[in-house]
C-alpha cells in the first residue's frame with residue numbers, strides 16, 4: 001500500500017546494487033528515509049542523490065563492527081531514529097564446481113560479510129530500537145541456499161543456513177522489546193552477484209544468458225526468473241506494520257523452488273512404460 005513506511009527510518013546494507021538498490025528505491029517510494037550502506041561509493045552516492053532528501057549514503061563494510069556502529073549512529077544523527085534494519089549485503093564464495101577442489105581460502109571473508117555482518121547489524125540496530133521503546137524491524141537477507149542442500153558453494157550455503165538460524169533465535173530474544181526479526185530467502189534473482197555473463201562479448205552474451213536462465217528455471221515451478229524488485233516487495237511487506245504479527249519466519253522469494261520437486265515422476269514413469277512395453 002502507498003505510504004507503507006511513512007515516517008520510518010531504514011538502513012539498507014548493500015543498498016547500492018541489486019536487491020538492495022531495488023529495496024532502497026521501494027522504501028523511499030513508500031515514505032521512508034533511508035541510509036544506504038555499501039562499499040561501492042560511486043553507485044551509493046548516485047542513488048542517494050537520485051532519492052533527494054529521503055536518502056543518504058554511508059560507506060560501510062558490514063564485516064567491521066565499528067563501521068556498522070557508525071552507520072547506525074548516522075541514521076539516528078541525520079534522521080532522528082531507526083525503525084528498519086535490512087541486513088542485505090552479502091557476497092558469493094568462489095565457484096568451485098566440486099567441494100573437493102575448493103581451497104576454502106575465502107571462508108573467513110564470506111563468513112564475516114554474510115553471517116557476522118548481519119549479526120553485528122542486528123545487535124547495533126536493536127540496541128537503538130530498544131532505547132526508542134517502540135519496537136522495530138530487522139530483516140536479514142539469506143538465500144534458498146540456506147534452506148536447500150546442494151552441490152558446491154558450501155561456504156555460501158553454510159553462512160546462509162547460519163543466518164536463518166541466527167535470525168529465528170534473535171526473533172525470540174528480541175520479541176520482548178517488540179522487535180521483529182525475519183529472513184528473506186531469494187532464489188535465482190538476476191543481479192550482478194548471480195551473473196555469469198559479465199565480460200562476455202556481445203555476440204555470445206544473449207545465448208549464454210538464455211542457457212543460464214534455462215538451467216536456473218529447470219527446477220523452478222514458476223517459469224519466470226526473479227528480479228530484484230520481487231525481493232524488495234517482500235522486504236517492504238515484512239518491514240511494514242502490516243506484518244506486525246510476523247516474526248521468526250524465513251520468506252522464500254523463489255518462484256516455488258523450495259515447495260518441492262516439480263518433476264512429474266508418475267508421468268515420466270508411465271511414459272517410459274509405454275515406450276518400453278508399448279501402449
Ligand SMILES: NC(=O)c1ccc[n+]([C@@H]2O[C@H](COP(=O)([O-])OP(=O)(O)OC[C@H]3O[C@@H](n4cnc5c(N)ncnc54)[C@H](O)[C@@H]3O)[C@@H](O)[C@H]2O)c1
Pocket residue numbers: 013014015016017018019020037038039040060061062063088089090091092113141142143144185186187188189190191192193194
Ligand atoms: N542474486 C541472487 O540470486 C541472490 C539469491 C539469494 C540470496 N541473495 C542475497 O541477496 C543479497 C543481495 O545480493 P545481490 O544479488 O543484490 O548482490 P549484488 O552483488 O548485486 O549487490 C550486493 C551489494 O552489496 C555490496 N557489498 C558487498 N560486500 C559488502 C560489504 N562487505 N559491506 C557493504 N556492502 C557490501 C556490493 O557493493 C553491492 O552493492 C546478498 O546477501 C545475497 O547473498 C542473492
